[in-house]
Amino acid sequence: MTKKYDVVIIGAGSVGVPAAYAMSREGLKVAVIDELPSTGQGQNKKAIGGIRATHTNPSKILLCQESINIVASWEKKYGTDIEWHxxxxxxxxxxxxxxxxxxxxxxxxxxxxxxxxxxxxxxxxxxxxxxxxxxxxxxxxxxxDGNSSPLKTLHAIQKQSVIQGTDYFFKESVVDIQTENNHVKKLMTNKGVYEADYIINAAGAYAKEIGEMVGVNLPVFxxxxxxxxxxxxxxxxxxxxxxxxxxxxxxxxxxxxxxxxxxxxxxxxxxxxxxxxxxxxxxxxxxxxxxxxxxxxxxxxxxxxxxxxxxxxMTPDGSPIVGKVHNLEGYINAVGMCGQGYMLGPGLGELLARLILEKTSPHDERMLEELSFYRDFGKVEKLK
Ligand SMILES: Cc1cc2nc3c(=O)[nH]c(=O)nc-3n(C[C@H](O)[C@H](O)[C@H](O)COP(=O)(O)OP(=O)(O)OC[C@H]3O[C@@H](n4cnc5c(N)ncnc54)[C@H](O)[C@@H]3O)c2cc1C
Known part of the structure; x- marks a missing residue:
């Protein structure tokens, strides 16, 4: 049976989980699929937990400032200690x-x-x-700036996203994405078929393989x-x-x-x-x-x-690739986090939610332009 959602996110990692939290909080019906057995088992649990807004790319500064606000207020808001310091x-x-x-x-x-x-x-x-x-x-x-536990953060955010209605499917690999008339149509895993208005590529180190399924050649290595x-x-x-x-x-x-x-x-x-x-x-x-x-x-x-x-x-310039692509409705990149996916994740989740809900501000539009798949990758982040 085909499962239907507003948004399907590929990857229950540093980016996918906060995105599910932000989107489900705004009322979207979200599914997150990951081939590993539980949240954060990809690169999230390898992170040392540093969260800084100290970058040289203005978008990364803004996204990480939003992340810091979310992480710093998490325990007060939801009662879970994520070791923020x-x-x-x-x-x-x-x-x-x-x-x-x-x-x-x-x-x-x-x-x-x-x-x-x-x-x-x-x-x-x-x-x-x-x-x-x-x-x-x-x-x-x-x-x-500060630090917190990546795995505790992700588990706490996952828990809240489940309360808000997100469904998680673990031990399930995305194997293909079908498109029709320049629109993503179906996502196939080794266990089932999904339909969604939006499919988000948050597959971390394996994002390039997901991009290839829809003909998007991502420079993520x-x-x-x-x-x-x-x-x-x-x-x-x-x-x-x-x-x-x-x-x-x-x-x-x-x-x-x-x-x-x-x-x-x-x-x-x-x-x-x-x-x-x-x-x-x-x-x-x-x-x-x-x-x-x-x-x-x-x-x-x-x-x-x-x-x-x-x-x-990694991306060639040390900044992530975020947003929609031309001539393919419904596909969104949230990839290429380099060494900063944990600190970018919560802020990025909020930006992705605003993008899908068509609530982006002029600030957001500037960030999306700066992090676009179509940018000039020659301008390197100095603190990457
Ligand atoms: C030693 C080390 C220290 C680091 N320290 C920090 C730090 O202090 N601060 C910081 O911000 N970052 C740090 N990082 C970087 C950070 O870990 C990554 O940038 C971040 O985890 C990437 O997030 P992501 O969501 O893109 O990928 P991930 O967290 O890896 O999530 C991607 C998920 O997609 C899943 N997936 C992939 N392909 C498929 C498929 N076909 N089907 C189903 N599921 C799929 C994977 O299983 C994975 O769970 C560190 C990294 C390392 C290695």
Whole structure:
């Protein structure tokens, strides 16, 4: 039997679940399909939980500000603790080029309404006690950014979306989408057939394959990133810290200490590792440990507990691809989240709901243009 919905979302991940929440709250009948057994089992659970509006693309700044509002008010509104902590983000500068880059970025960031400032070296030392002071020039600090648990967030949002009437279909793979007269007609899974006015591609690292089903050639190519978590120690660092300096085999390094006192560490490998392999490497842990010790020497006795590896669904310019496509009614992209799908998800869900309900503001239209499938992908996000 064919199941009928206003909206079918492919992917119960960082983007699909908040989109289902926003749409079902507005009265739309929504289904979410995922081939994995439960919510957030794709890349969402690989995220370390950083939520920043500190970007250089104005649309990403606005979307993440909306995400922060949603995540920060979630517990008060719905009573579920998602471990939100507003510790801020600090990007630290150790050379003139990074100081200049950060100060240039401030112009765009402030224009978009972000609460961010350049802070002097002493303030960085106060924010990040024990940070290596040699060559430290200062950095940026955005106090409204923060972190929360990706999996807890997604489960809480899923629960609310179910209360609002969303149906979830797990262990079900989307295998084809039929179109007729430039309109999406039917979506086929390995278990059944769905009809909907709108089909949203929120398939993360596998978005390209879904696009191909409707003849949309998406420039979304996954590459892999690793992360690690330490034993808990008394918390002494509040913000998430980003060090843009390259190191041996690493492009940059970032970490935060969660509320339990555990350090959660990440880096961007250099060169990047394209593909979908999610098996941990043997090089990551020594690399990331060295970077932490170089930056915060007093962590040298910290013990790491485990590491994991996941995928960034990358686009050529580091920004997502969002919105409708020409000559195909009913198909919507919500893909290419790169390393920021968790922080973009809630804000993006609201934008997608407004798009479907034809309630977009001039601001929204500007964002959709900036994130369009048809944009010039040559303008690269500087903090991607
Ligand atoms: C180590 C690491 C750290 C990260 N840290 C952060 C962070 O701090 N903050 C942040 O914002 N982001 C972070 N990210 C990035 C973030 O995890 C991703 O950007 C985000 O999860 C992508 O969201 P998504 O909804 O597009 O994809 P996903 O969350 O992966 O969801 C897509 C879903 O689609 C399903 N799917 C795909 N194809 C099909 C099909 N044919 N049929 C049915 N289902 C299908 C998949 O099973 C999956 O569940 C991190 C990533 C990694 C690897």
């Amino acid at each position: 507003q510790g801020g983000y600090t990007f630290v500068a150790y050379n003139e080029a990074h100081e200049r880059l950060m100060k240039e970025n401030l112009v765009i960031q402030k224009e978009a309404g972000l609460n961010i400032n350049w802070v002097a070296r002493d303030k960085i030392i106060e924010l990040v006690p024990g940070i290596s002071q040699e060559g430290l020039r200062g950095g940026t600090y955005s106090p409204e 996954p590459d892999s990133h690793e992360s690690g978590i330490s034993e808990p120690v008394k918390k002494f660092i509040d913000p998430l810290v980003v060090d843009l300096r390259p190191g041996k085999g690493t492009k940059n390094f970032y970490f935060y200490q969660n509320e339990e006192g555990k350090f959660i560490l990440c880096l961007t490998p250099e060169p990047l590792i394209p593909g979908t392999n999610e098996n941990e490497t043997s090089v990551f842990l020594p690399q990331v440990a060295q970077r932490l010790i170089n930056l915060i020497p007093r962590t040298k006795h910290l013990k790491m507990r485990r590491t994991w590896r996941g995928l960034y669904p």
